[in-house]
Amino acid sequence: MRTEAGWLFAASFRPFFLGACLYAAAAVPLWAWMFVSGVGEVAYLPPLTWHAHEMVFGFLPAVIAGYLLSATPNWSGKLPASGYRLAALFTLWLAGRVLPLVLPFWPGTIIDAIFPLTLFLALAREARVKSAQQSRHGLMLFPLLALASIAHRLWAGDAEVAAMLARTGIGVGALLIAAVGGRLVPSFTRNALSGARAERVPEPYGQFDIAVLFVASAGLVSFVVAPAHPLTAVTMTGAGVLHVVRLLRWRGWLLREMGIAALHLGYGWLAAGTLLAGLAARPFLLVPPDAALHALTAGAIGTMTLAVMGRLSATRGQGCRAAPEPIRLALIAANLAALARVAAPLVAEIYVPLLGISAVLWFLAFAILPPAHLRPCLDVK
Numbered sequence: 001m002r003t004e005a006g007w008l009f010a011a012s013f014r015p016f017f018l019g020a021c022l023y024a025a026a027a028v029p030l031w032a033w034m035f036v037s038g039v040g041e042v043a044y045l046p047p048l049t050w051h052a053h054e055m056v057f058g059f060l061p062a063v064i065a066g067y068l069l070s071a072t073p074n075w076s077g078k079l080p081a082s083g084y085r086l087a088a089l090f091t092l093w094l095a096g097r098v099l100p101l102v103l104p105f106w107p108g109t110i111i112d113a114i115f116p117l118t119l120f121l122a123l124a125r126e127a128r129v130k131s132a133q134q135s136r137h138g139l140m141l142f143p144l145l146a147l148a149s150i151a152h153r154l155w156a157g158d159a160e161v162a163a164m165l166a167r168t169g170i171g172v173g174a175l176l177i178a179a180v181g182g183r184l185v186p187s188f189t190r191n192a193l194s195g196a197r198a199e200r201v202p203e204p205y206g207q208f209d210i211a212v213l214f215v216a217s218a219g220l221v222s223f224v225v226a227p228a229h230p231l232t233a234v235t236m237t238g239a240g241v242l243h244v245v246r247l248l249r250w251r252g253w254l255l256r257e258m259g260i261a262a263l264h265l266g267y268g269w270l271a272a273g274t275l276l277a278g279l280a281a282r283p284f285l286l287v288p289p290d291a292a293l294h295a296l297t298a299g300a301i302g303t304m305t306l307a308v309m310g311r312l313s314a315t316r317g318q319g320c321r322a323a324p325e326p327i328r329l330a331l332i333a334a335n336l337a338a339l340a341r342v343a344a345p346l347v348a349e350i351y352v353p354l355l356g357i358s359a360v361l362w363f364l365a366f367a368i369l370p371p372a373h374l375r376p377c378l379d380v381k
Contacts, residue, residue: 012081015090016066017309018370023097024059024302025366027051032359036352043100043108049156049166055297056169057112057149058097061142063305064176065093065119070312081122092118100153109153116146141172164224170293171220173301177270178216178243181304182209185263186250188311192260193251202250212242219274227289228281237278243271259311259324262331266304269338273300276342290345298358299338306334306365313369330368337361 008015031051034042042050069081069089081089092115100108120142148168155161186202193201219235226232252264273295279286310327340358344351 009083009086009090012069012086013066013309013312015086016062016069016093017313019090019094020059020062020066020305021309021366021369023054023062025363027054027059028362029359032355035355044105045153045156049152049162052162052166053149053152053156054097056166056173057116057145057152060169060173060301060305061116061119061145062093063309065089065115067180067308067312068119068123085122089115089119089122105153109150112153113146113150116142116149120146141176145169145172167224167227167293170296170301171224174220174270174273174296175213175217177267177300177304178213181263181267181270182213182246185252185260185267188260188263189250189252189255192257193254200251200254208249209246212239212246215239215242216274219278223277227277230282233278233281233284235278236274236281237284240271240275240278243267243274247271258328258331259307259314262307262310263304265331265335266300266307269295269299269303269335273297288345291342294338294341294344298341298362302338302362302365303331303334306369307331309369326368326371330365333361333368334365337365 008018028051031047033039034047034051039047041047045053069086096112096115099111102108103111120139123142124139148165152162152165152169155165183205186205190201215235216239219232219239222229222232222235247264247267250264252261255261255264273292276287276292276295277289278284280289280292310330314324314327337358337360340354340361344354344358347354
């Protein structure tokens with residue numbers, strides 16, 4: 001058995017992915033229990049606001065951090081963060097999740113926002129050396145997340161403002177999937193299909209992809225500010241159709257590798273959530289807003305982050321990599337959890353049972369990845 005003390009911080013993604021999975025596995029079932037039991041307040045926030053805050057401003061930044069810290073060698077040519085520097089960053093994230101539960105409001109709020117700001121400074125330092133322009137632009141999302149996190153806690157008592165600020169974080173996540181996933185998914189697919197000597201491979205990144213991002217950005221801004229407005233119906237429906245066309249251009253149905261196919265499915269959830277958000281707005285009003293919201297969160301963000309974490313954990317890391325079979329089970333459970341959560345507001349008479357089923361499946365999905373990753377690490381001689 002491996003006995004070195006620093007194995008957790010030997011790979012830049014490992015602590016954040018493990019921490020995000022464990023936190024997601026605990027927080028969603030806890031929220032479901034709060035919902036049915038009528039808990040009044042958590043960390044000075046209404047339970048629904050706390051749930052949104054921890055998923056959008058807690059879970060999501062941890063996954064983004066693990067991914068981007070692994071990508072820093074492509075920017076600077078240096079080794080990714082590890083050791084005590086990585087441990088310090090992870091401690092900041094963990095403090096933002098735990099200390100607001102026990103500290104007074106203002107100290108807890110400030111500590112909660114320190115992590116995305118510190119991560120921004122760390123990544124900006126690396127990006128100065130050598131970075132694509134879009135990488136520098138992407139870094140500006142972290143100060144936005146920090147400000148939205150503070151504002152979300154400050155205006156927690158105003159349901160409309162709090163919901164808008166939560167949608168801001170959701171919009172950031174959706175835009176990252178469209179921008180980063182829009183490059184990674186076809187790239188992985190092209191490599192897989194080329195290796196299998198397929199005759200047709202994904203279309204290269206070009207003007208169409210730029211147009212998709214432009215329309216998607218406009219739709220997400222409208223969705224954040226006025227989710228029921230007719231402009232949201234037009235822009236989000238249009239963006240959803242473009243996401244579908246983009247996905248078809250990647251030819252994911254030719255794949256035989258589930259890890260890459262799961263990335264296509266995650267992007268499919270982005271298309272579905274975007275379309276549903278358009279159909280939930282005036283004049284359509286065809287679906288409940290809650291269904292659209294959770295197609296973007298549990299569906300797009302939940303399944304895509306798990307697919308990315310599973311792939312990196314299975315293909316990278318010093319001395320140990322996650323086992324692929326449990327990751328497949330986790331991906332299946334995550335997609336079923338998203339399906340149950342989106343279906344819940346559509347079938348109101350069984351809303352609570354579907355919420356419970358979704359919470360159990362979500363727990364299983366995110367609880368599977370840590371032992372799948374830990375066991376090979378601990379077994380390294």
